[in-house]
Amino acid sequence: MTRNDGQVFPASWPDRIRALTSGELVPVPPRRAATVLLLRDTEGGGPAVHMLRRRASMAFAGGAYAYPGGGVDPRDERPVGWAGPPLEEWAAALGAEPAVAQAVVCAAVRETFEESGVLLAGADGASVVADTTGDDWEADRAALVSHDLAFADFLARRELVLRSDLLGPWARWITPEFEERRYDTWFFLATLPAGQRTRDVSGEADHTVWLRPADAADGYDRGEMSMLPPTITTLRDLTPYASAAAALTAAADRDLTPVLARAALDDEGGIVLTWPGHDEFTRFIPGSAGRVGEGR
Numbered sequence: 001m002t003r004n005d006g007q008v009f010p011a012s013w014p015d016r017i018r019a020l021t022s023g024e025l026v027p028v029p030p031r032r033a034a035t036v037l038l039l040r041d042t043e044g045g046g047p048a049v050h051m052l053r054r055r056a057s058m059a060f061a062g063g064a065y066a067y068p069g070g071g072v073d074p075r076d077e078r079p080v081g082w083a084g085p086p087l088e089e090w091a092a093a094l095g096a097e098p099a100v101a102q103a104v105v106c107a108a109v110r111e112t113f114e115e116s117g118v119l120l121a122g123a124d125g126a127s128v129v130a131d132t133t134g135d136d137w138e139a140d141r142a143a144l145v146s147h148d149l150a151f152a153d154f155l156a157r158r159e160l161v162l163r164s165d166l167l168g169p170w171a172r173w174i175t176p177e178f179e180e181r182r183y184d185t186w187f188f189l190a191t192l193p194a195g196q197r198t199r200d201v202s203g204e205a206d207h208t209v210w211l212r213p214a215d216a217a218d219g220y221d222r223g224e225m226s227m228l229p230p231t232i233t234t235l236r237d238l239t240p241y242a243s244a245a246a247a248l249t250a251a252a253d254r255d256l257t258p259v260l261a262r263a264a265l266d267d268e269g270g271i272v273l274t275w276p277g278h279d280e281f282t283r284f285i286p287g288s289a290g291r292v293g294e295g296r
Contacts, residue, residue, distance in 0.1 A: 010179070010180075012180065013178060013179075013273075013285075014271060014285050016178040016179075016180070017178045017263040017271050017273070017285070018265070018271070019178075020177060020178045020263070021263065021264070021265050025178065027177035027178070027182070028179070028180065028181070028182045029182070030174055030175055030182035030183055030184040031071045031072070031182065031183050031184070032071065032072040032100065032103065032104060032107070032183075032184050032185075033069060033070060033071045033072060033107065033183040033184065033185040033186070034069055034070075034072065034104050034105070034107040034108035034111060034185065034186050034187075034188065035066070035067045035068065035069025035070075035108070035111070035185055035186075035187055035188070036067055036068055036069060036108050036109075036111070036112045036167070036187075036188045036189070036190050037049050037050075037067050037170065037187065037188065037189050037190070037234060037238070038050040038067070038068065038112065038116065038118060038190055038191075038192055038198065039189060039190065039191050039192065039238075039244035039247060039248075040191065040192040040210065040244065041243055041244050042212065045212055046212060046213075046214075046239075046241060046242050046243065047212070047213070047238070047241065047243060047244040047247060048210040048211055048212050048213075049067070049210070049211060049212075049213055049216065049235070049238065050067070050068070050116060050192075050198050050208065050209075050210055051065045051066065051067060051208070051209055051210075051211060051216065052065070052066055052067065052068060052115065052116075052202055052204070052207070052208050053065050053066075053206055053207040053208070053209075054066055054204055054206075063226050064226045064227055064228055064231070065216070065225050065226065065227050065231060066227070066228070066231055067187075067231070068111055068112045068114075068115035068116045068118075068202070069107075069108070069111045069112075069115070069185070070107070070111040070114070070115070071107070071183065072103045072104060072106075072107040073103075073107065073110070073147070073150075073151070074103075075150040075151065075152065076102070076103040076104075076106035076107050076110065076151060077099050077102060077103045077106075078150060078151075078152040079152065080102075080106060080151065080152045080155050080156075080161075080162050081155050081156065081159075081160060081161035081162060082102075082161060082162055082164060083122070083124065083125030083161040083162065083163050083164065083165060084125065084162075084163060084164030084165030084166070084167075085164060085165060087099075087101055087102050090102070090105060090164065093169050093256070094169060094172075094186055094256065095172070095256055095258075104186050105162070105164050105167065105188075106151055106152075106162065108167060108186070108188050109121065109151075109162055109163075109164075109167070110144060110151040112190070113132070113141060113144065114141060114144050114145050114201075114202070115201070115202035115204070116198045116199065116201070116202070116208075117132055117133070117137075117141065117196075117197075117198060117199035117201050118132070118192060118193065118196050118197075118198055119132050119193075119196070120162070120163045120166045120167065120190055120193065121155060121160040121161060121162050121163055122160060122161060122163055123159065123160060123161070124161060125161060125163070125165070128163060128166070128193040128194070128195075128196075129160065129193070129196070130193070130194065130195035130196065131195055131196065132196060133197070133199070138201075140154055140158075141201065166190050166191070166193070167188040167189070167190050168188060168189040168190070168247070168248040168250075168251025168252070168254075169186065169187075169188055169251055169254060169256055170187045170188055170189050170234060170237070170251055170254055171186075171187040171230065171233070171234055171237070171254065171256065171259070172184070172185065172186050172187065172256045172257070172258045172259070173185050173187070173229070173230035173258065173259045173260075174258045174259070174260045176260065176261035176263070177260075178263060184258070185230070186256070187230065187234055188251075189244075189247055189248050189251050190248075191244040191245070191248065198210075213235040213236070213238040213239045214239045216235050217232060217235050217236055217239065220232050220235075229259075229261075229275055229278065229281050230259070233259075233278060259275060259276065259277065259278065260275075260276070261273065261274065261275045261281075262274050262275075262276065266287075268287050269287030270284060270285055270286050270287040271284070271285035271287075272284055272285075273285065
């Protein structure tokens with residue numbers, strides 16, 4: 001179900017929340033994932049962010065606007081050509097072990113290429129691929145999507161290094177324990193490399209768009225664009241910045257403490273749903289109605 005302001009809430013949540021509270025539901029372990037807010041500057045209006053609208057048929061967040069991203073592939077832990085901060089620094093920044101940090105960063109770069117055609121890699125630590133629109137690039141992108149090609153092999157064959165320094169860690173959200181599909185997702189910022197352009201190539205999306213964060217947030221507030229809490233939150237967090245470079249600079253000081261929704265039953269069997277530190281998402285589900293309403 002979707003609230004009027006564009007926030008997405010699955011219809012299964014009330015029953016699953018009550019089952020979790022009573023001990024009848026065992027939470028699904030979250031799968032590690034990464035997503036990238038790809039930015040480009042606009043004339044006089046601050047940066048725009050690249051967004052995808054997920055197909056309505058998708059099992060998770062169908063119809064919602066999101067960013068390129070997806071789950072970590074076990075092969076993302078394989079050694080790759082690497083440029084930028086060493087893994088120990090990434091591990092400290094992401095709050096994860098070095099092997100996990102590498103896999104998450106690799107997933108962020110791989111998924112961005114798979115879902116938008118943009119590749120954050122170059123021949124060395126001072127260069128970036130300028131054009132990824134040729135047929136040979138498309139064949140490799142399709143092979144990555146189908147899991148016929150590992151990301152490490154793709155980079156090695158093209159003699160490329162992953163430009164981890166082009167990413168800025170922005171947030172971390174974990175899907176609620178009462179969800180059927182759960183992800184532990186790290187959000188990153190990156191600027192669209194010079195010479196590259198996004199392509200509408202994601203099989204999971206039916207529409208792509210570049211929007212200023214404030215305009216996308218307005219669309220959410222008017223109920224015209226459906227989004228999950230982390231999507232609208234990261235958009236709102238971007239609105240103060242006048243350029244992509246300014247936002248990336250701010251990423252160094254971001255708090256990556258995971259955000260995880262909480263649900264509690266009241267004395268009348270209603271459900272109070274909260275995201276700690278994000279009061280705009282607090283909602284009350286009446287015991288009899290089973291629908292998500294406004295917070296009390």
